[in-house]
Amino acid sequence: MRELIERLYREQTLAPGELRTLLLECRGEDLDFLMQKARAVAQSHFGNRIYIRGLIEIGNCCHNDCFYCGIRKSNRHLKRYRLDAETILACCRHGYELGFRTFVLQGGEDNYMNDDRVTEVVTAIRTEFPDVAITLSLGERPTLSYKRFFQAGANRYLLRHETHNEAHYRRLHPEDMSLSNRLRCLNDLKRIGFQTGTGIMVGSPGQTVDHLVEDILFIEQFRPQMIGIGPFLPHHDTPFASCPPGSLTQTLTLLSIFRLMHPQALIPSTTALASLTPDGREKGILAGANVVMPNLSPVEQRKNYALYDNKASMGSEAAEGLRLLAQRLAAIGYEIDKSRGDYPGKTL
Ligand code: 5AD
Numbered sequence: 001m002r003e004l005i006e007r008l009y010r011e012q013t014l015a016p017g018e019l020r021t022l023l024l025e026c027r028g029e030d031l032d033f034l035m036q037k038a039r040a041v042a043q044s045h046f047g048n049r050i051y052i053r054g055l056i057e058i059g060n061c062c063h064n065d066c067f068y069c070g071i072r073k074s075n076r077h078l079k080r081y082r083l084d085a086e087t088i089l090a091c092c093r094h095g096y097e098l099g100f101r102t103f104v105l106q107g108g109e110d111n112y113m114n115d116d117r118v119t120e121v122v123t124a125i126r127t128e129f130p131d132v133a134i135t136l137s138l139g140e141r142p143t144l145s146y147k148r149f150f151q152a153g154a155n156r157y158l159l160r161h162e163t164h165n166e167a168h169y170r171r172l173h174p175e176d177m178s179l180s181n182r183l184r185c186l187n188d189l190k191r192i193g194f195q196t197g198t199g200i201m202v203g204s205p206g207q208t209v210d211h212l213v214e215d216i217l218f219i220e221q222f223r224p225q226m227i228g229i230g231p232f233l234p235h236h237d238t239p240f241a242s243c244p245p246g247s248l249t250q251t252l253t254l255l256s257i258f259r260l261m262h263p264q265a266l267i268p269s270t271t272a273l274a275s276l277t278p279d280g281r282e283k284g285i286l287a288g289a290n291v292v293m294p295n296l297s298p299v300e301q302r303k304n305y306a307l308y309d310n311k312a313s314m315g316s317e318a319a320e321g322l323r324l325l326a327q328r329l330a331a332i333g334y335e336i337d338k339s340r341g342d343y344p345g346k347t348l
Helices: 002-011 016-025 028-046 085-098 115-128 143-152 166-172 179-192 209-222 248-261 271-276 280-286 319-331
Strands: 049-052 054-059 102-107 133-137 156-158 195-202 226-231 335-337
Touching (some): 002 016, 002 028, 002 248, 016 248, 028 248, 049 319, 054 085, 102 156, 143 179, 156 226, 179 195, 209 248, 226 248, 226 271, 248 271, 271 280, 280 319, 319 335
Parallel strands (some): 054 102, 102 133, 133 156, 195 226
16 A cells, blocks of 8 residues: 555556555555645645635526535525625625635526626626636536636636546436536636636445546546545435435545645645534645635525535634634644635646
């Protein structure tokens, strides 16, 4: 195991069978060793600094019906909301004052949020805050829409592929969604010039170790600038309500593998990981993550952006809890970096 980890550290790649072994057998002291190597690589590029992104959940209306997600179309028990442009801008102003220089606008796939409306908000943010990075996470769109968003001043786009295995993709999504369109979107985004993020849920229903190896190989060849990895967590109003959550060990193993294979990538310690276990945020950073995304949405709407049960959005998960976050990071030897935090390597 140590030999494998050393080689992954040196060569930034392993054969599929070796990745499989790592995913199945890396535990205890071996996992500590893997995380230590991943941490060393993150620190060689980013020091002990963690970038912060202000997450604005702009709406929970969604025309998709993903089986895992709490804001799926079929969920009738959810209070739906949309933030108007002025409210989104107010969140940005609040965030800017707190020191945020990246805003992430995330929401369900909502026809109301058409190209004109998205472009209008992006333009308004870009005009008022020329020095911030604008990240969008608004799902699958036509190529032309992505071009318009980029031209309006958006810089980054997050779109997890969720799984690179066709059969598994169908197990997670209804028939009107396709892996091929998801991949088309990701290729568009990268080609247009977005710093592009993709990723998966760990332990989603039906996921096998072989699927994870496929995901690692896909991400290896796609070379995204950002990689989002968090555990699957059940939501009570979905078909997967009674499925078990993803495992902490497997999530940390994957975070470390991605850090070792993608030394310069921007890798968040996700809200899902922080929601899985009280010190999840810290554990993710100790596994090689270098980004956190505190919640900057209006407090009264946070509970409605419920992708899964018990989602953390207050305290150190909240933008207004930055001081607490700083303390928690300090306790593990890290500090907040308030710069834009662009991808340090070459894009494309
Ligand atoms: N558990 C964990 N992550 C989830 N997401 C959606 N639903 C869940 C869930 N139940 C993730 C998906 C999506 C991102 C916005 O949130 O990976 O891409």
